[in-house]
Amino acid sequence: MMKTAEQGSTTTAAGDSPAGTRHGTGWRAIPGGIWALGFVSMLMDISSEMIHALLPIYMVTVLGTSVLAVGLIEGIAEATASITKVFSGALSDRLGKRKLLAALGYGLAALTKPIFPLAMTLDWLTGARFIDRVGKGIRGAPRDALVADITPAPLRGAAFGLRQTLDTFGAFLGPLLAIGLMWLTANHFQTVFWIAVIPAFLSIGVLLLFVRDPKHAQAPRRVRAPLSRRELARLGPAYWWVVGVGTIFTLARFSEAFLILRGQAAGLAPMWTPAVLVVMGLAFSLSAYPAGALSDRVGRMAVLGTGLILLVAADLVLAFAPGLGGLTAGVVLWGLHMGFTQGIFAALIADSAPAELRGTAFGMFNLLTGLALLLASVIAGGLWDIGGYQTTFLAGAGFAALTLPGLLVLRAKLPTVRHPA
Template identity: 35%
Template sequence: MNNKNSKIQEKKVFGIPWNAFIFGFVSFLNDFSSELTIRALPLFLKNVLNTKTSIIGLIEGVADSTATILKIFSGYLSDKLNQRKWLVTLGYGLSAISKPLLYFANNWVFVLIIRFLDRVGKGIRTSPRDALIANTTKKEELGKAFGFNRAMDPAGAILALLVGSVVIYFSSKNAIKLTDHLFKILVLISIFPVFIALFLIVAFAVDVKNGSSSANKVNLSLKGFNKRFKLYLLTIAIFTLGNSSDAFLILQAQNRGLSILEIFLMLAAFNFITTISAYPAGLLSDRIKRQHLIVAGWIVYALIYFGFGLATKTYQIVILYILYGLYYGLTEGVEKALVADLVEPEKRGTAYGLYNGAVGIFAFPASLIAGFLWQYISPSAPFIFGAVLAIIASISLLKVLSLKSD
């Protein structure tokens, strides 16, 4: 690593590596915007546009898979060009432009197009951003860096949901269904934070290069990656096939009688649990085997999903959804730190693309399967399916990462 990169690794704010700190606040602002709109979107589709759950599953699946494909290519491109910041800026910029268009949504096809554009932005930015954080962080602090970044996401969501709850309380506090007017208010509030996030990237994020020869080592395939990384991706894919969109959890909550205000407050509590668990989990993963924390999170996920499938009372749904935040806190940042452990710095953009690809490619059939299971078998079926696959993936991960390195 060159001298400039070493200096960037030494630069910290309150003990947090510089880029991780900047992108933490970018995530905070971006998630504030997304939580007001994307979390309410399945309710808008169901309550206002009368969209079938199978179509909601289709929309979420297409959105996630769009992001996935681009994550693969953008990660590879950032390695090949040895530049990442402009891709990250472009990705956040496209999402910032597309979100306000939800104000004009009047049918599910229009919503699908907007979700597509937003996910194109996410696909472009995610892998280069993760590589930028990893490559400006010391190996022994990767868990801390990704844990902080992951914690700031739900912190923004908490603020957004509390703001949304205030709006709902004063406009229609007892409403069981979302209205078009209320959704438009939430969209308007969500617009400005994403542009502030864009400014932070342009003004403060630092790009790094890996050396003049790194581009020659990069190719868009699994060739050149070690066996443990390849099997890790397979395990992630198994888990993701049962990890359908959280839209179905929100619809299940509404099915059990929660009002719009109660759903927003429940989501705020869920994000609070994610926030307070993500950073400590990241720190802990720098000291113990990361796979143990991931498996713990997947077991929590399985138990929560079994619970969602069996729950019949409103209070059960609320408790389960709040505890669901622990799964996110234990896994998302740690999974990304583990990717950095398994691959060389010059291949991390591609590696994060492949990792995000494994998640996104299987997210489409996951949401599609969930939509059909819900509509044609029962609302409990998608959750039982997801829980079973989580247990299989947990056993697989422990086996895979017990193998010796190539």
């Protein structure tokens, strides 16, 4: 039996702590495997963001790519990752081997990093971005399911928040390093891309040495066909409401590449445009763990609703506030909205899905939100080319506002829904 995500989960499925079991509180109570996974994510994000913070500007200013093409490439890349996640998540449920698939995904991403400094045409960069996102797709759902597997239910929000905090620390440290290296190398993109290879391979080492699949007290129900209609139905109504709300929400939060381009529109030189991601990542990192821990105490919906309001505010500020001050305020609000939503959605998935189908649950969620991100990024790029950045961010605010009714329905649905037998 399971309490609702709004009330705090006490799931007794295989791999979870029994209801009523006492656990410590605070970050010291979070299992060591979560810390290790956080550092794995952090190192890979340092590598990825050193490259991605410069890639949109490199594509537009050096290769002459249109903003619409940037949006299309970013959207396809992220959608590719999301589509891959549903199959890797389902395979992790069938095999019961979360770490193996996570290692495969991180390893593939690391091996593709040298392609970026070697690529001299848009085709090569697009291919490298595509393969890199395949690696992300392979690792994403098994890793998130592994976080849920090894974390006691009362600490889920905090655990997902901590992993997100460490991940996002890398997301702002990467662009910060990119800025310093661009200054040291006199804007030599390829040198920065080569240095970004190093933390990617360090990430693999941490994963292989310090992360283990949990040993369940009892074997979970064997899942032979995770993507069959019967198994998908077992995910339950609460889970599908979470997916629906998350998909609509994703239409409002297009690729962060548009934040970089907004920085360029505000007058930032190419060397300084990664500062946009530094500021966003800092706000994201500092808010993710507190928001996750707060959701364990006051409920997921209250925190998620706050994140929605922050996103609307970020869009409006980025659309209308002038100068670098307006840019900074909007980017900070954007980072805070990420901190108040991304880990919370992950915790909601873990709360609402049966333990033996968690990989599939995370995979389906990422598939549908990834397709929404593709659509959002293409729309955002087209609107930017037609009407400028104000049109893009106003549209984002409108999509965010559409999510509010879904949150109200989800809040009402969760307290009465139970897993199917």
